[in-house]
Amino acid sequence: MSTTSTTESSPGSVALHQQLWRVAQALQGIRDGRSGTAVLEQVPAHWRPGVQALLFQVLRSLGRAQALRALLATKTPAPAVDALLCTALALVWDSAQAPYTPFTLVNQAVEAARRHGLQRQAGFINACLRRFLRESAALVAQTDGDAQARYNHPRWWVDKLRQQYPEHWQAILEANNRPAPMALRVNARQCRVADYLQQLQAQGIAAQPWGEHGVQLAQPLPVQRLPGFAQGMVSVQDGAAQLAAPLLLQGLSLPAQARILDACAAPGGKTAHLLEMLPLGQAKVYALEVDAIRSQRITETLQRLHLQEDAQVLVADAAQVDAWWPQVAQGMPAVADGGLDAILLDAPCSASGIVRRHPDVRWLRRPSDIAQLARQQERLLQALWPLLKPGGRLLYCTCSVFKEEGQWQVEAFVARNKNAQYLPAPGHLLPGAASVPDNPSGDHDGFFYALLQKTKAPSSAAHACG
Numbered sequence: 001m002s003t004t005s006t007t008e009s010s011p012g013s014v015a016l017h018q019q020l021w022r023v024a025q026a027l028q029g030i031r032d033g034r035s036g037t038a039v040l041e042q043v044p045a046h047w048r049p050g051v052q053a054l055l056f057q058v059l060r061s062l063g064r065a066q067a068l069r070a071l072l073a074t075k076t077p078a079p080a081v082d083a084l085l086c087t088a089l090a091l092v093w094d095s096a097q098a099p100y101t102p103f104t105l106v107n108q109a110v111e112a113a114r115r116h117g118l119q120r121q122a123g124f125i126n127a128c129l130r131r132f133l134r135e136s137a138a139l140v141a142q143t144d145g146d147a148q149a150r151y152n153h154p155r156w157w158v159d160k161l162r163q164q165y166p167e168h169w170q171a172i173l174e175a176n177n178r179p180a181p182m183a184l185r186v187n188a189r190q191c192r193v194a195d196y197l198q199q200l201q202a203q204g205i206a207a208q209p210w211g212e213h214g215v216q217l218a219q220p221l222p223v224q225r226l227p228g229f230a231q232g233m234v235s236v237q238d239g240a241a242q243l244a245a246p247l248l249l250q251g252l253s254l255p256a257q258a259r260i261l262d263a264c265a266a267p268g269g270k271t272a273h274l275l276e277m278l279p280l281g282q283a284k285v286y287a288l289e290v291d292a293i294r295s296q297r298i299t300e301t302l303q304r305l306h307l308q309e310d311a312q313v314l315v316a317d318a319a320q321v322d323a324w325w326p327q328v329a330q331g332m333p334a335v336a337d338g339g340l341d342a343i344l345l346d347a348p349c350s351a352s353g354i355v356r357r358h359p360d361v362r363w364l365r366r367p368s369d370i371a372q373l374a375r376q377q378e379r380l381l382q383a384l385w386p387l388l389k390p391g392g393r394l395l396y397c398t399c400s401v402f403k404e405e406g407q408w409q410v411e412a413f414v415a416r417n418k419n420a421q422y423l424p425a426p427g428h429l430l431p432g433a434a435s436v437p438d439n440p441s442g443d444h445d446g447f448f449y450a451l452l453q454k455t456k457a458p459s460s461a462a463h464a465c466g
């Protein structure tokens with residue numbers, strides 16, 4: 001079987017069968033454990049927007065498509081055939097959402113098989129899809145009882161949300177299957193939100209203010225079309241992620257030459273927001289990142305936003321404090337208990353809160369990942385806490401809705417560390433306004449925030465998280 005298209009096309013002339021083949025290949029890559037970002041990087045740049053749009057739609061309907069495929073073909077076909085069949089079924093099963101007419105999709109999926117060395121299997125794909133078109137209502141109804149098909153998330157994921165959010169689990173799953181809005185953060189060192197909104201309006205771009213430094217666009221746009229993007233006036237950042245810097249800094253009195261650590265910093269969105277909020281020269285922000293390649297993105301972010309002056313990028317495992325602490329502690333007055341004024345720990349997590357933007361995530365994670373990530377988060381929290389000054393603050397956050405990575409993680413930490421005290425913070429935020437459906441400003445990703453203060457004496461007044 002050939003894996004490359006027989007006729008590559010020029011921009012603007014991509015036939016649907018070519019796109020479907022690319023989407024099916026991308027799906028196969030994700031099934032083999034590669035991320036959506038990695039598989040899309042293999043797609044020629046001029047094809048990418050179209051392929052990505054179809055792939056995301058497929059991933060948001062994959063549970064349904066797989067259940068339908070199991071009804072249409074009891075024996076699992078070869079991976080390439082199965083991926084193409086599931087791609088077509090995911091796009092065609094709900095005719096109201098289908099991006100092309102069902103007959104066009106079926107014809108083009110069969111054409112894709114024929115053109116890529118699957119001549120023999122093309123007849124089988126044709127027969128399955130045409131049977132689906134004839135019997136779609138009955139076949140879809142047969143899959144309705146299967147939670148994976150109904151909610152398009154793995155069963156274990158549905159079960160976990162059902163247990164942890166008895167009131168909101170369906171709203172979370174439904175929100176996860178909708179595309180996310182595009183949100184921007186205005187660089188407070190360069191521009192006010194009201195002025196940026198005027199600039200957008202002058203360009204005919206509809207938008208509304210969001211939170212303290214944010215703007216939400218009515219329609220997503222390529223960043224090149226955003227006024228002032230190249231000059232660093234604005235960054236793309238979801239509304240929930242924009243809460244981190246204000247939560248950490250507001251009400252915190254910083255001494256001259258304060259030191260702030262962003263412990264898991266790449267690609268640098270929250271590092272940049274901290275710097276944008278701080279007057280020039282007030283504090284040094286250390287951006288720590290374990291992945292050297294990803295750390296380059298922090299540097300690029302800070303350069304575009306003109307924020308390098310008060311920042312230092314370090315490459316190290318944040319939990320291996322001995323490896324990087326001497327670079328931060330240089331010239332610091334000797335302190336008995338840490339020396340940092342504030343720490344942001346945006347810990348590695350399952351990303352279960354951002355599946356609207358990364359619909360591959362749910363299909364890549366395994367149930368055992370959650371406990372393993374929770375251990376990593378615990379290790380980071382425990383290693384960093386001693387570095388905080390008494391009276392200093394640590395903001396712990398994850399882009400996860402799972403309580404093992406949020407509320408339960410922090411409750412266990414506070415129980416172990418008697419000098420940790422809760423300050424007000426939102427706790428678990430649910431995606432797409434899942435918990436506040438009438439509030440349009442609640443349309444953000446799923447996230448978790450806990451803000452902890454180090455007391456001088458052991459705390460006796462810890463209250464419930466969130």
Ligand SMILES: C[S@@+](CC[C@H](N)C(=O)[O-])C[C@H]1O[C@@H](n2cnc3c(N)ncnc32)[C@H](O)[C@@H]1O
Binds near residue numbers: 241266270271288291
């Ligand atoms: C959720 S992302 C951070 C996003 C970032 N705060 C932002 O707003 O742009 C987590 C980052 O932590 C990094 N990371 C994971 N384990 C780490 C560790 N032990 N020490 C430092 N960085 C780590 C990952 O490579 C990843 O870049």
